[in-house]
Amino acid sequence: MEILIKASQFILSLSLLIVLHELGHFIPAKIFKTKVEKFYLFFDYKFSLLKKKVGETVYGIGWIPLGGYVKIAGMIDESMDKEQLKEEPKPWEFRSKPAWQRLIIMLGGVFVNFVLGIFIYIMLMYTYGENYLSNDNVKDGLWVQDSLAINIGLQNGDKVVAVDGEKLRKFNDMTVAFINGHNFTIERDGQTIEKELPVDFISKLIDRRKNNEGPIARPRSPFMIAQVPDSSVNANIGFLDKDIVVGLNGKKVKYYDEVEALLLENKGKDITIDIKREEKISTLNAKVSDEGKLEVVAYGLSVSDLSKLGYYDLTRIEYSFAEAIPAGFRKSYETLTSYVKQLKKIFNPKTGAYKGLGGFISIGSIFPSEWSSETFWNITAFLSIMLGFMNLLPIPALDGGHVVFTLWEMITRRKPSDKFLEYAQITGFILLVALLLFANGNDIFRLFD
Known part of the structure; x- marks a missing residue:
């Protein structure tokens, strides 16, 4: 059930991002009267799960969940449709449009991803604000x-x-x-x-x-007792659930690490323990094992738990809609710069960061096992900004590759040949497939590691 919930969130998030990204290409293409032959969620090699033609465009859902695409007439893209390129350019084809229009069409998907990520962060700040441990x-x-x-x-x-x-x-x-x-x-x-x-x-x-x-x-936490096993040397001295150790042999302690240190100093000895129970302090006679343990199970306390116990004050910031706008932009900027820094380290073999590169299993695993609107939209905003940046990379077969070639044409007044664009597309596609295989191979390796 947990896997199903994670997978459902992943597919929902991915589908939303893909459809809106491709819509970012579709709308300017239509504005500039460029024929769009297909609009697809996922890839449809050999067959489609669903498809319907409306006007001149076939809308559909493919069976390979590796992305999506719009097939724009006269453009060398994932379809590698060479037959169309053998004919003379038609006025409605992508290749017939001015370079500035082609540039806008290619940047449309990336633009939507960045705007979507910023918008989601703004709405998250407005709806939930920020709640964190300063x-x-x-x-x-x-x-x-x-x-x-x-x-x-x-x-x-x-x-x-x-x-x-x-x-x-x-x-x-x-x-x-x-x-x-x-x-x-x-x-x-x-x-x-x-x-x-x-x-x-x-x-x-x-x-x-x-x-x-x-x-x-972690932030320093108290030693709060959760369970005392029957085999413990302190099984019958009177420990209760949620007792907090606040003293050993008359010496006050506040945190778990302080308790650990004193227990090691008293290996195998009988000691007195002061415990806090419902705001009252009681003293118990206890024994420390030869390993320096009380032989009890302690709670692993979350930041929220520690806040309720009064150890830390959480910072709570609520935003009006006007205040949420700059806060959302700030969060988007922090997300993007952090991702870029991590990407740089992936390309440095000395960091070993490449070992952490993951595919669909890794992305799916970051979704929670229980539905949370706040978490879902936080992850979706992050993925939207990540998708926008990745597509902007100057790699043939990605939007960024097409943008580079178009900018080159605008600067030099020389348009790359269709044959060159075809070879570049193939090269980029091979690179992307290799990267995809490596990332998902990492996922599979980790499953059996």
Whole structure:
């Protein structure tokens, strides 16, 4: 059922983005009286699931969910229709139109993707606002358990204040900032310390998934008891669900890591434990195992849980529609720049970022297992901006490739030959298929890794 919910959201989001992207080509083509022969969601090699001709255009749904297309008469595109190009150009064909009109037609899809992403972010800001843990509010620093965090030099109580000199505004942005960054600044015991991120940080981040490790670092959390196994050395001393450890041997503690440190100092010893229960403090006599454990299961508390317990204050920002507009633009810009930085690292073999390249399984997996309108539209906005940028890359077979050739024609007054465009389209198509196979191959490899 979980897979079905994720897959349904993925298909819905992808279908919306493809239809609107192709509509971005379709509308200016119609405005400039260019014949559009097909308008398709997904590809229809050999046959279609659905199709209907309205006027001069066949509208349909293909069976290969790898994208979609509009087939514009007189244009060398995915269809590789060479027969049409052997004839003399007709007035309604793409190749007969002025270069500026062809440029607008080709940029239409990318334009729609960017506008759609910005619009969704604006509406999300207006509808939901922002609710996050400010990095400034994490006054007592990090809880560091992850081996990668330790290896890059983080310790319990450190506060990451900036990455690449840019102040960290939201605590949850830390991992993405590390992915995009090269160095970071921490505060430790009143001192400011600069540290470099290893070149292969992303590679190590990807590899850690094999060990199912949690976040790189969390805000420091209390030691809240969830369960006491019958086999525990403290099975019958009186621990209850949601007891919070606030003291050991008379020494006050606030966070889980402080409790861990004191337990290790008292391996195999009998100790007193102060627990907070419904705003009252009680003292229990307990035993520490030879491994330095209480042998209890503790809660993994979310930021929302910690806020309810009073450990952190979440920042809540509500926007009027007028205020949501610049906020939506800012979010779109941050999304785009972050994606571009990550893409650059993919092309640097030393980072190992290429190992994280994923296909449809990876994209589908980012959707939640339960329906959430806010999450769905956040992901759709991100994918729309990502799709717009990817299509703008100067690769033949993508919109960006056609744009480059058209700009070249406008600057030099020399139009590339149909044969050259045909070979360029084939080359670009091969590159895209290779990239598609690599990305989806990564997905399949990870399933069995």
